[in-house]
Amino acid sequence: MSKYQLQVVFDRKDRTYRFNEEVSGKVVLDTRAQLTCRKIWIDYGWRTHGKGNQDKGVGSPLNLLSEAAQLRSGERREYPFRFRTPSGPATYHGHILNVDWYVTAHAHLDIPFRPNIKNEQDFLLGISMSKDELSSRPQDARIKLPADPDIQPGNPPKDPFLPKIFGGLGILLFLVAFFSSSLRYYAFSLLLGLFVAYLIYSYVFPAILRANWKRKFEINDLRITPAELYPGDRVTCRLQFQTKRKIYLDHFAATLSAEEVAISEGGSDRSEFKHVAYKQSYVKSYKENLIAGRLISFDCVLPVLPGAPATFVSSHNDIKWSVKVKISFNRWPGWEKTIPITVLRR
Helix, strand or coil: CCCEEEEEEECCCCCEECCCCEEEEEEEEEECCCEEEEEEEEEEEEEEEECCCCCEEECCCEEEECCCEEECCCCEEEEEEEEECCCCCCCEECCCEEEEEEEEEEEEECCCCCCEEEEEEEEEECCCCCHHHHHCCCCCCCCCCCCCCCEEECCCCCCCHHHHHHHHHHHHHHHHHHHCCCHHHHHHHHHHHHHHHHHHHHHHHHHHHHHHHHHHEEEEEEEEECCEECCCCEEEEEEEEEECCCEEEEEEEEEEEEEEEEEEEECCEEEEEEEEEEEEEEEEEEEEEECCCCEEEEEEEEECCCCCCCCEECCCEEEEEEEEEEEEECCEEEEEEEEEEEECCC
8 A cells, every 4th residue: 555645636526617717626645654745736737639749838836835744644634726727728629639637736755766746637628518518519510591592501512623634634644654765764754754743733733723713703802700709609701703704603612610630740750630620611502604794792601609619729739710712613623712710718
């Protein structure tokens, strides 16, 4: 049996607190042998765990015992503590990322081999629900739409044009590399073809798209408001553009999403993991030819439902919120823009 036992006990049994609220409790030291305790202190902070490297933030330590104290066998000492919680980050339990808060008690004893002992307990910060409720929150939440029959919730249809272009381009470059070189230079030609394909994909094709968009239409107004909001609020998206030439407009789409990002680094290895933690998509179908000079406006409201995660940014782990607006045309890749927003916790 151990000669000592150190415990952190919270005054609030559910250990759930809001931002800027006082946390109180006590550190309990039980002894089963006579010993000397020279110092007791606590520290508190948050840590991430999941698929990414661990990030953490630690508050200032609080001294509970600064002078040496003699403890008899069977004696129990209690040292109260209290501190005010910061304004974030909130406790979060996701798919590839978790953020947890802890209070850690430390004691320095006059015993051989292990003079410093500690005990750690977690608490919940910035949430008003249990861990089970957090883990079961909706991944693709939907609500009833306004009385506009043209706007329908759902995922925007995928544009099959881009895979056809790049698939055909890859096959063409492979055939050119194969038939234009002997077996001796086949590997070099293949690598050259892949490099050319990369240049076309990264630079040439985007330049063609930008030039085509500027000739066909002009964006007059794009607003995502508000830029900062809370769960339970709504994001308003407004897009207005004017055509310069005749164009077939297929549909508009606006997608509000929160994405977990975790980065794992070690030596020269680096892996990045992503998971969509929240998503709302609205689509408005047009399916019509627009004449030059036509002014088109698109408005929608995207909800951030209660229980949605808050924005979180650290060195290797993030929760990023954004609104992606896309205009889709027939037989040509669409125009899209992604605008970041911030979701806060009260």
